[in-house]
Amino acid sequence: MKQLLNHVVALFVLMVVILLIVPLPPFLLDMMFIINITVALIILLTTMYIKEALEFSIFPSLLLITTLFRLALNISSTRLILTHQGEAGQVIKTFGTFVLQGNIVVGVIIFLILVLVQFIVITKGAERVAEVAARFTLDAMPGKQMAIDADLSSGLIDEQEARTRRSKIQRESDFYGAMDGATKIVKGDAIMSIIITLINFIAGTIIGVVQSGLPFSEVLNIYSIATIGDGLVAQVPALLISTATGMIVTRSVAEGTLNEDVIKQFTSQPKVLVVAGGIILLLNLIPGAPHPQPTVLGIFLIFLGIRLVRTRAEEAQQISTAEAEADTYSEEQFDENAYFKDINNIYSLINVEPIEMEFGYSLIPLVDENSGGNLINRIVIFRRQFAQEMGFVVPSVRLRDSAALNANQYVIKLKGEEIAKGELLVDYYLALEPPNPAGDIDGIETIEPAYGIPSKWITPEKRDMAEVYGYTVIDPLSVMLTHLSETIRRHVHELLNRAEVLQIVENTKKISPELVEEAIPNVIAYGTLQKVLYNLLKEGIPIKDMVTILESLIDTAQGTNDIDIMTENVRTALKRTITRRFCENGQLKVITLDSEVEKAVLSSLTRSEQGIYLALSPDLIQKIVTQLGEHLGKFKDLNTVPIILTSNVIRVYFYRLIEQFYPNVYVLAFNEIANNIQIQALGNISM
Known part of the structure; x- marks a missing residue:
């Protein structure tokens, strides 16, 4: 039974194809017509109860199948009408007799109006909405993908959620693209119904008069009933399907089912119902106007509006009472002077938090868990994701309100000093402007x-x-958390203190105790390790693989104690990590340096008591910075991280040169890239 259900759609489509060829008896044709109407009704009701279009993603294919089924029934009924003198089953006869009511002209007019309403109003409108939705959905895909990547990088979502959302965006684009084509099927079906109706009527009249020899009036009566009945039996489900098509392509801005949205939005403004009811009552003043209908409707609207106003007022009163009760608490008062007489309490004033955020009072609901704020939980998610990615645990973020800030402002501080500031509008959304928006929006x-x-x-x-x-x-x-996470990423190296290095070493000791015992502190001092890790984090290199880092430092420390050389050797050992960090799909898009520029940089290296530094001429620095600024626009268009590729000899010194001008640019060396990576140069800096 289960295997049969798995093939029911294929069997149904095969049966539809057979209907195009094999004649059906009237009884079986009646059953097929009833099934057709039932399926169309189920489809229409389904589109009204879904919350989003993707809940009914099979609709484009279903539209094709139901249209083919309806046309097959039309062909079968036409065969019976023309070969059995209008006798094509009880369903067609019932529909035709009910609509005609003994008047052929009225019946034909009603049928034509029904077809034209479907063709001109519903089908054409649904076709236009589907076309616009398909185009706008496709145009919005890059922006939605960027939003998913931003949420993933800031820790708002995990990789599984990101994949799910990306899949939904792709399915949504495919769905509206399919709907754009499927609406053309509905349009063709409406045209075909008119053609089949004309064929039935004209051909049936000719057959009845010429072949059967019946009187013209009798032939007209027989074939008009059969033709109109057949047309209506086909057009009623077609009208339901067309309406369902319009329903599903206009569900893009819905929050719930159609029933929920209609009730919610119509009752959201009860005063409108009262005013509408009063205007309806005024219709009684028009001479000759009927009185019972507008009176009943007007009183009903006024009663409903007043009832909703009272209900809203009661709900608002309950909310205000609950808030008043929540606010009526007393905090324990204390004497500040007496408290700070103890000198030990003053020391609490000079403690510096590694990271802290201060908020204006309007932003407190975003932070306070008692008010439904979710910032703390999302910071925890970001901390976990950042640790998995970079191998560094971000310290706890101290959150506090500040009367010194504007109501909508927030400040991010690092070790007590402000490093970033932002402003939010709590009751609004932030819309990031795309390069070429499809339309302008007020804001x-x-x-x-x-x-x-x-x-x-x-x-x-x-x-x-x-x-x-x-x-x-x-x-x-999300705006606030993204700003916090990006600020932490840019300044994470400043959070690496000696205590954190000790914690990292202790964690590594659990995995490889012999290596840690060999390296620290006999070969590598804690201070040296801190400086190397500091350099790596500053340039965005993960320090998660501490085993490889310590092994490289052990090998390097035997020949030199230069921190820069140690760092470069560690970077070479971490080439797979660096490749994964910066390469996309096996490709690395970079800016290269001309050989003359590299020679000039190399020849300008100068050693002093403080170490090696770069002594380039101001003119050459200006040329390099100017050309680099011109090339960076190419990375912005591609939405990729800007990278400069140099030889390993000058990499660190060239990085320090351009860092002060472009802090978000990464400088990599050739020996830090895996051999299987394809390098694509987007620009070249020359003399």
């Missing part, structure tokens, strides 16, 4: 704090339209 102009992207603060009701236009829409909490 408050701003700059996204983490990446500096031009953006707009928009109201919630404009969110769906902004996504259609290609904007990437982010909620305020």
Whole structure:
């Protein structure tokens, strides 16, 4: 039985194809017509109860199957009408007799109106909506992909959730693309119905008069009933399917089922119902107007509106009462002067937190768990993901409110000093502007704090339209967390203190105790290890593989104690990690240095008591910086990390040269890239 159900669709399609050839008896044809109407009704109701289009992703294929089934029934009924003098089953006869009511002209007009309503209004409108939705969905895909990548990098979602969301975006694009084509099938079906109706009527009249020799009036009566009945039996389910098509392609801005959304949004403004009811009652003043109908409807609307107003007022009163009760608590008062008489309590004032965030009072609901804030949980997720990625555990973030800030501002501090600041509008969404938006949307102009992207603060009701236009829409909490995570990534090397190095060494000792015992502190001092790890984190290199790092340092420390040389040797040992970190799909897009530039940099290396430094002429530095700025635009267009590829001899010194101008640019050496990687040069810096 289960195996038979697995093949039911294939068997149904095969049966439809057979119907195009094999004639059906009237009884079986009646059954098929009833099944057709039932399936169309189920499809229509399903589109009204789903919350998003992808819940009914088989609809484009279903549309093709039901249209083919309907046309097969039309062909079978036409065969019976023309060969059995209009006798094509009880269903067709019932529909035709009910609509005609003894008047052929009225029946034909009703049938034509029904077909034209479906063809001109519903089908054409659904076709246009599907076409626009397909185009806008495809245009919005890059922005949505960027939003997923940003959420993944900031720790808001894990890899599994990212894959799920990417798959949904792809399925959504494929669905609307298929719907764009499937609506053409509905349009062709409406045209074919008119053609089949004309064939039935004209051919049936000719057959009845010429071959059967019946009187013209009798032939007209027989074939008009059969033709109109056949057309209606086909058009009723076709109209249901067309309506379902329009329903499903307009579900992009829905929050719940159609029933839920209609009730929620119609009752959201109860005063409108009261005003509408009053206007309906005024219709009684028009001379000759009927009185019972507008009176009943007007009173009903006014009653419903007043009832909803009272209900909303009661709910608001309950909420305000609960808030008042929550606010009526007393904090324990203490004498500050008496507290700080103890000198030990003053020391608490001079402690410096590694990372802290301060908020204006309007942002407290985003942080306070009692108010539904979720920032702390999302910071925990980011800390876990960052540790897995970089091998460094971010310290706890101290959160506190500050009366010195504006209501919507927040500040990120590192060791007590401000390093970043942002401003949020809690009741708005941030829409990141794409390179070529499909349309303009009203909002408050701003700059996204983490990446500096031009953006707009928009109201919630404009969110769906902004996504259609290609904007990437982010909620305020995600904006704040993304800014915090990117700030931590840029300054993570400053958080590496001696205590953290000790913790990293102790953790490595659990895995490889012999290696740690050999290396520390006999060969490598804790201070040396801290400086090497500091250099790696500063340039975005993970320190997760501590075994490889310690082995490389042991080998290098026997010949030199130069921190730069040690760091470069460690980077070479971590070439697989560096390759994975910066390469995408086996490709590495870079900017290269001309051989003359490398020679000039190499010849300008100067040794002093403080170490080796670069002594390039100001003119050459200006040329390098200018050319680099021109090439960086290519990386921005490709949405990739800007990388400069140099020889290993000058890598660290060239990095220190350009770091002060372009801190987000990475400099890699050739021996830090795996051999199986394809390198693509997007530009070259020359003399």
